[in-house]
Amino acid sequence: MCTGVRFADDNGNMYFGRNLDWSFSYGEKIVVTPRGYQAPVAFNATVADPKPVMGVGIIVEGMPMYFDCANDEGLAVAGLNFPGYAQYADAPVDGTINVAAYELPFWIARSFSTVDEVEEALKNVTVVAKQVNDQYPVSFLHWIVGDGKRSIVIEVMADGIHVHHDGVDVLANQPTFDWHTENLRNYLSMDPRVPEPVKWGTQELSAWGSGSGMRGIPGDYSSPSRFVRAAYTNAHYPAQQTEEANVSRLFHTLDSASMVDGCALMSNGQYEKTIYTSGFSAKTDTYYKNTYEDPTIKSYHMSDFDLEGAELQTAE
Ligand SMILES: C[C@H](CCC(=O)NCCS(=O)(=O)O)[C@H]1CC[C@H]2[C@@H]3[C@H](O)C[C@@H]4C[C@H](O)CC[C@]4(C)[C@H]3C[C@H](O)[C@]12C
Numbered sequence: 001m002c003t004g005v006r007f008a009d010d011n012g013n014m015y016f017g018r019n020l021d022w023s024f025s026y027g028e029k030i031v032v033t034p035r036g037y038q039a040p041v042a043f044n045a046t047v048a049d050p051k052p053v054m055g056v057g058i059i060v061e062g063m064p065m066y067f068d069c070a071n072d073e074g075l076a077v078a079g080l081n082f083p084g085y086a087q088y089a090d091a092p093v094d095g096t097i098n099v100a101a102y103e104l105p106f107w108i109a110r111s112f113s114t115v116d117e118v119e120e121a122l123k124n125v126t127v128v129a130k131q132v133n134d135q136y137p138v139s140f141l142h143w144i145v146g147d148g149k150r151s152i153v154i155e156v157m158a159d160g161i162h163v164h165h166d167g168v169d170v171l172a173n174q175p176t177f178d179w180h181t182e183n184l185r186n187y188l189s190m191d192p193r194v195p196e197p198v199k200w201g202t203q204e205l206s207a208w209g210s211g212s213g214m215r216g217i218p219g220d221y222s223s224p225s226r227f228v229r230a231a232y233t234n235a236h237y238p239a240q241q242t243e244e245a246n247v248s249r250l251f252h253t254l255d256s257a258s259m260v261d262g263c264a265l266m267s268n269g270q271y272e273k274t275i276y277t278s279g280f281s282a283k284t285d286t287y288y289k290n291t292y293e294d295p296t297i298k299s300y301h302m303s304d305f306d307l308e309g310a311e312l313q314t315a316e
Contacts, residue, residue, distance in 0.1 A: 002080040003226045003257040004068075005234050006146035006169040009246055009283065016076035016146045017250045017279025017288075018068050020056070021221075021259045023270035029314045030287060030300050031057045033064045033106070036310035042130050043098035045107050052307035053109040054287050054300070056278045059312060060132050066105040072302055073113040074148055074282030077105040079141040081173050086140035087158045088129035097121070100130040101138055104154075108145060115147045119163050127156045144171040148282060153177040168231040172257070173223035180227045187228055190214055192236050221264045221272075226257040233257075243284055250279045251290070251297060261292070 004018040020028075033039065033053045040062050055069025068078035092098035099107050104127060112118045129138045143154045144166065151166040155177060164177045172180065191213040197206040207213075217232055218225035233256045240246045258274040266272050278289040285302040305313050 002078075002173060003230050003254060004078045004080060004144040004171040005230055005250070005253050006076070006144065006151045006166075007234060007237070007249070007253075008148050009241070010239055011283075012148040013246075013281070013283035014074055014076065014146055014148045015246050015250045015279060015281055015283075016070065016078070016151075017254055017277065018078040018080070019254050019258050019274045020067060020276050020278070021272050021274050023266050023268060023272050025275050026058050028056050028058050028067060028276070029316055030289065031055060031059060031064050031066065032302070032305040032307070032313040032315075033110070034305070034307050034309045034311065034313070036308060037312055038310070039063060039106070039110075042100035042103055043092045043128065045097050045099045045103060047107070047110045050110045051113075052302065053106060054280075054302055054305070055105070055109070056276065056287075056289060059314070060136065062312075063102070063132055064106055064312060065102050065132065065136075066109070068278055069105050069109045070280040070282070070287070071109045071113075072285055072307065075109060075112055075114065075118070075145070076147075076280045076282070077108045077143055077145045078171075079105055079139070079143050080171055081140065082142035082155065083140050083174060085155065085157055085174055085176055086142060088127045088138070088140075088156055090129060092128055093126040096124050096126045098126045098128050100128050100132070101141065101156075102130075102132050102136070104143060108143075113147075115145055115150055115152050118145050119152055122154065122161055122163055125161065127161065142171070142177070168235060170227060170231045170234055172227035172230070175223075180224065183224055184228065184231060187216060187232065190217055190232055221259050230254070230257040243281060243286075246283070247279065247281060247288055247297065251277060251288070254279070
């Protein structure tokens, strides 16, 4: 399972991050694609004025395959599994911008500055089920895209591309975003305050203490439960002022939905856990990342890389 979140500070600086929950690592690293890099294009989704992109991913045959990424203008994207619902086109469609599913995060961060621009462009996009090569099958994902103002969720299904405004700035896995939003209505009485004492018959009842108003927030790792938990935390976390406090907010919010080894088996017989957590600060153009094995949060400043050149760069 995976969870993504976005929020902004009082000055409109976005913080955006995700947990990558899986049973193994793909050897992903921090990958920086400078403006001048000529990325191979699957179909016709060339970018006239490319932006430098930084994120977490792998490089396959010269293609930066981002799991999540951001650009220097403060737009970020993350892909999360959406099996059983995602359905891409079998072949490119004339008259549209054809983007292979594996290209989508990169194409978005390479091309656009705002969520509004992305939403507009998606009206003429076909997402195509093309493999990058025989080694990697097509991944069936949905995506959260955020900027300083808001986020959207992109779901490509049998009946076309659905773009949802994401009012809680959270995404998990299946089922659809619509369903997750509707499900939140089950939890609208959840509240950070301690409930007032009540009387049932002659029995006085009072709360055990703080946290009692949250009783009912699901604690398991299923996708609907992680969505609810991350949405509650994201909605109630007090606004922070500094970079350090906002990065702490991001990682603690994601931690509230993270997966611990041994609790949830996958169909391959291995346990699923939070392989890494990553996040982007649009205030300082910095990527942050830690892993299950090493919870120390490492930081990668865009300005420490060559953003204008023609060579891909990686960092551990
Ligand atoms: C496994 C990752 C999603 C994690 C997740 O959502 N887990 C939920 C588990 S569950 O189903 O809901 O149970 C996804 C996110 C991004 C994906 C990768 C990126 O899309 C980039 C390439 C795309 C290629 O088609 C496949 C390899 C790959 C390198 C993908 C492997 C894998 O599918 C990744 C790493």
